[in-house]
Each structure stands twice: as structure tokens, then as C-alpha cells.
Amino acid sequence: MVDTIVIPLLKIAILLNAVLVAVSYLVLLERKVIAFVQSRLGPMRVGPHGVLQPIADAVKLMTKEDITPARADRWVFTAAPIMVMVPALIVFAVIPFGPEVELFGRSVPLYITDINIGLLYIVSVASLGVYGIILGGWASNSKYPLLSSLRASAQLISYEVAVTMTLVSLVLMAGTLSMVGIVESQRDAGLWFVFAQPVAFAIFFIGGLAETNRAPFDMPEAEQELTGGFHTEYSGMRFALFFLAEYANMIVISSVATTLFLGGWLRPFPGVEGLAFLDLIPAWIWFVLKTFVFLYVFLWIRATLPRYRYDQLMRLGWKVLIPIAIGNVIVTGVAKVLL
Amino acid sequence: MAEAFVFYGLAALILGFAVLVISTRNTVHSVLYLVVNFLLVAMLYVMLGAEFLAAIQVLVYAGGIVVLYLFVVMLVNLKRPPETHQDPRRQTRLGLALAGAVLAELVAIIVYSSTGESVPAAAPAEAGMVEGNVEQIGMLLYTNYLIPFEVASVLLLVAMIGAIVLAKREL
């Protein structure tokens, strides 16, 4: 009873809260990081150095008027933000934050579940997130959001194939689809997969930027072109859901990249005996640190690069990333057979 | 008992949404119901212990193909009334013929499964050498069903080339 119901429910509750807090502080982090890049200070008013800014933002968004445009498709308009948020949150079910730990005399794994198709689960659930964007844009009954929806769907079909292909080459390396299994196979190999699969890592990272609609692939919400894109007509909490989902997705992509390529909860160079003292730091801290590095790179890129045009992203996806990804799968397969 | 309960619940929902897909007037809503339908079918797969199939169902159908449907539905103006055919009862006849075919098929399946010997157990036994859902499907695809698998791939390739040729007139 305790093992099958209470502990999983507790874990889900803790994880969801942690993710939502992390998301709101990620927003603050973004504002701070970009401000420092641009020789500004960022939020400074709410609390010391603006640390309470996320709370102020939340209060503001919750108390704002929630407008549904006239002639909008009311049901779809309301459902769309939820359809973005839910996939972003349920992906966390299979992400392993650490191995099993002893807590109060029980052995508790630091992940909600380990299913044997973990990686496929992530890819398929993540691919559902785009519905919210497409339908939100469509249901607004407004032209800029509609253009944004078209961009989002064009973007999805351009990069998803390439990203999935990189995962195939990764699965060839690991021999399993289970997220825990992938981390364990990196431990057994004594090597993070980023060193074995640098090409796949690069493509996955680019695809991750595109999947989360982050710069330089933030065409669906380009303020300067589409005045905010799919969320132009949204306000209040419904807008906040879109907003939070984007940042939750950033955390998802970062933690998936950490698990797949940076050895998840493993310390750096798990194969080198001389660095064993690094194991003194708890595994989950390594995981969080690596995820943080990814998140920082996301923000850094946003502050640095101009935006792609959506036909250029499609060209990049179809003509560059997919051929390279397929080539990578073939090379990996051949190497796997020969070695 | 619980399993049967869940199965019939799911089956009812699937059929309900399937009816909604074809009965609703708004094309985008119809596509949405289709997504829900696919997700429910994926749940059915999970219930049957075919997690791999469930994930693929979500990834390929719900996540990929229907996005393309939506793309087309939003791009193309569907408000135009359908062209009237010379024979107004053509659709009715076609529908009746198709329904008849499906009915015959269903009856055949029921008769076959109730009178004939149970489903050949050879395949699972063979695949039972390896563990796990993915591995089993892999084994089956690349041993027993290699030729259908390859034929399907060639078919997809042909479809792909055909689409490119149609879309791009001058190569």
C-alpha cells in the first residue's frame, strides 16, 4: 500500500511543486541572465535583487482580466493552454533524477517510474504539446495567431524527424529505451554519450531549441513579426499557462539531454577511478547542475542570436539535420556491428 | 473483471469519439476528436500490455500525422460546398456497400474465433526468447514478418517519391 500508492503520490506531489517553482524561478533567471548580458540589472524591486519577482508575476497574472475574444472558438480556446501544459508536466514521470536512495529505512528511487519505453514515451508525449500551440492560434480567430499556428506545425514536422533519428543512434548505443537503463549503460561504459555521439548531441540540442520555441527558433511567437504569435489573444492565467509551459519544456529538454548525453545523475568521467571522491556529492545534485548548464546555454543563445526565418528552419531541418542524423544512425549501426 | 470494465469503457469512448469525428460540422473539432480517439486507442494498447505500440500510436498518429491534417485543414478553405455529383445517391450506395463489407468481416472474425482453434501461439512462443515489449516486436518484425515489413517500407518510399514528384513539377 505504502510502496504502491503513498510513495508515488508523494513523489508526484513533490516533483510537480519542484518543477513549478523551478519554472517560475527560471523566468527570473532568464531575465537576470539576459540583463547581465545586455549590461542591465534586470528585476531589482521585488525583494533583494528581485528574488520575489516570480511571486509578483504570479499575482499579477492571476488577477488580470481573462479575455476570450469575440467569435473565438470558446472550448478550444480554453483547452489549448491546458493542452500545452499537461504534456510538459507528465514527461517528468520518466526522468530519473537519481538512483535509489535510502530514506527513512526505505529504498526509494528518485524517479516516478521506469518504464521500458521511457524514451519513446518522452518523444510521443512531447509531440503532443504542439497541439496546444496550433489550436490556441487557430481558436483565437485572429490572423497573427493563425500564422503562428502554421509556423508551429511547419516547425514541428521539420525538426521532429531529425531529433527522433538522433535518439535512434543513442538507443543503438545504450541497447535500451528505458531512461534509467540509458544512464546505467553510460555508467557501465564509463563514458558520457556526448563523447560517443557528439553529432547526435548537436542535432538533439538544435532540435530541442526548436521544440521549445526558443531563440533562434522562436518563430511561432516572434514578437517583432507576429506580435506574440499564438498567445497574442491570451491574457491572465491562460497566457500564464502558455508561458509556464514554455519554460517547463525548457527544463524537460534540458533534463532529457542531461539523461541521454551527460550521464544523468553520474559524476563527470564515471570511468575514471581517480575522481571517485566526486561521488561524495549526491547524485541528484549532479543531475540538477548539468540541467542548469543546459538551461543557461538556452538563455545565453537567446541573448546572442538573431531569429531564423521559418523557411530557413525547414530547410535546415530537412536538408541538413535529417541527412546528418540518418548518416549518424548508419555509422553508429555499422560501428556497433564491427566493434 | 476490472479489466473487462475498463475495456468496455474505453471501447465505448472510442466509438463515441469516432462518431463525433464524422458527425461534427467543424473540421478542426473533427480533427481534435480524432486525436482523442487515437489517444484512447493507445490506452487500449497499454491495457493489452503493448506499451511500444501505444507509444508509437501516440508518436506517429496523434503527434505526427494529425498535425499534418491540422496543417492542411487550416491552410485550405473548406467552407466551399462539396461538388454535386450527377448521381445523388452515389454516396449512399457506396456507404451501404462498405458497411456491408465491414459487417461481413466482423461476422467472419466472430465465427472464426469462436469455432476455429485459438489464435496460433507460434509467434509469441518464438519471440518469447527475448524479454521486453520492444525486443519482442523487433524479433517478430525481423524474423517472421520480414517480408511484409520490407514491402511496407518500399510502399512508403514509393509514396514519398510520389508526393515529391507531385509537389515539385520541375526537378
Added chain:
Amino acid sequence: MPGDEVSAMKADLPSPMFDTTEMVLNMGPQHPSTHGVLRIVLKLDGERVVDADVVVGYLHRGIEKLSENRDWTQIILLTDRMDYVAAASTNLGYCETVEKLMSVEVPRRARYIRTILNELQRVASHCLWLGTHAMDIGAMTVFLYAFRERELILDLFEEYCGARLTYNSMRVGGLPLDIPPGWDRKVNEFCDIMDSKLTEYETLLTHNRIWLERTKDVGVIDGPEAIALGLCGPTLRGSGVGRDVRKDEPYAAYDEFDFDVPIGTRGDTYDRYLVRIEEFRQSLRIIRQAMDGLPEGPIVGKVPRLIKPPAGETYHAVESPKGEIGFFIASDGRSTNPYRFRVRAPSFCNLQGLPRLVRGHLVADVVALIGSIDIVLGEVDR
């Protein structure tokens, strides 16, 4: 060109399989990247622009008509409000036109300071252009960097005349104020800072692959067509036409300085970008020369208290940061205000080219092209 492909495809489809109607998209006057209150009615095929209709007039204040009821000095104040990001250039254009009408000789020191103010103004205006242009294409950091440097120029102007945006910094016959003590040193310091910051901007943009893809071959226009459309300034020079009023019809003290007029080769957005970046450097070069050779002497020529030009009309143009700004002024010789006042605004002329530039491109390119022709709506609508 991509646009031709679309129309060619349409041509050989006798009856379209799908009903793909064109969509009319209203862009502006409240759109984040129409640089003020510009409105463009875009006709779209998917995201490709089939046609664009530019609607202006949202910022019309009737400056030309107002000027006919103001005396000759009060008009300077109105010229501030035309190109409000380059007020000193408009001031200069107007004052020189009146001086031409009255045949007033401006002292050499005043002409030097006017040149310095103008070139500082050009740098400030180009900073604003670079920031917003990069922002439109999505490079948000360049925006803040460019505004950081623009701030330094505004500080210089504030020290000179007390205003940061609408300077009212010139008078018919010369200048109202001499430069404050220590100002020359600060200007020289600024030139050094700006030089290093330019490298910083270029690091972020010039060789950035995304920037190249977004600007190269976007909005290509060749020299003859650019002339036919009446384009001017850096927008024209990007198409390889070496027309610069500072060189061709020198005014102020430009004939005494050594500077180059950068021109582009292909006439695309990237060339216009490069031309303006190089103009930063040339402006700094002019400022340094003028600061080194700043002559002593009076700052106002012999002008009567009450300005009353003789009857007649004249046209005079100067090179503002946006292009050739020309003033046509007619005086009846009796009243203390102009009989007719008319401005050839470079932003307005460049805006004429916009529909031609955006046709066949995508919505994302429209904002890039608005940025690339560098317009100010205060000047377009006047």
C-alpha cells in the same frame, strides 16, 4: 526570386485544386516593429507577401502648413519634430536653406561645429537604426548595446544645448551657443569608445550566419530601379549608387574634410547594413578631423535681428542620416514668415520603395525591410 516561383506555379494550374484565397493582414499602426505608427496592409499567400499597401498619416501634424504661420526662427523648433531622432540634421537643413535665401555668410567655426553636431547626430541615428533593425530580426542584445552608445551622444548634446532629443540647436546665420569648455575632449573620448563598440556590434552581427541568412538577398534592388523609386541616403547607396549630398554638393564644412562614401554592390538588406556600419566609421573620422582643426572665431554671421528674407524661392538639401532631406522655401519678401514651406523627407521617399522591396518575401522579411530602409514616421507624416 522566390516570388516568381509562386506566380509561375499558379500560372500553370488552370483550376486550383484547393481554394487558397489570399489573406489580407493588417500590420500596424500598432505593431511592435513598424517603427512608430506605420500601417501596412499586406496581401499574403501563406506567409508570402503578394502585395503591400503602405498607409501613412497617423502622425501628421501639419508642420509644413504650421510653418507658414511661424516666424523664421520659430520654424527651427518645428523642424526638430520631424526627424525626432536626428533633430540636428533637420535643423541644419532648414537653417542653411534660409541662409541661402538670404545669402548670409556663416562663420567657419559655426560651420565646423554644425558639421560635428551633424555627424554626432548621424552616429546617434544610426545607433537607433542598428538597434531596432537587429531587434526586428531577433538579436535583442544589439538593441541595448546600441542604445547604450546613443546615450553617450545624447549626453553630449545635453551638455551642448540642454536638450536630449529636440535640440533646437541652430540658428539662421550660425549657432545659438558655442561649445562648452571640455566638450571637445569628451567628443574625442566618445569617438574612441564608439570605435571599439562598433567592433562589438560587428562581432554579434556581420559574420553571424543567421544574420547573413536573414539579410542577404532580401529586398534586392538595383541602382537604376532605386533611383527610379526615388530612394536616397544609405538605402540608395546600398544599391551601389554613390550619391551623397555631403560629397556631391558640399555644405557646412564637408568640403574641408576627408571621408569616403561607402556603397554596396548587390543592393540587399545586408549591403544596406554594411553601408550604414561603415558610415559610423566615416562619421567618426569626420568628427575627429573637425575637432582637430576647429577654428576660432564668431559663431553667428551677420544676420539682422528680424529675419526677413528677400522675395524669392529656393531649394537646398543636406544629407541627413536617413538620406537627402531637402527644403523648398518661398518668401514673399514682406512678411516675417515663409509664403510656402515644403520638405522633401527622405523617410517618405524611401518608404515609397517598401512595397516593391517586400513583394515576394515572407512576413518575417517585411519587418527586416522596414528596419533596413530606416524610416522615422515623424518625418514621413510631418
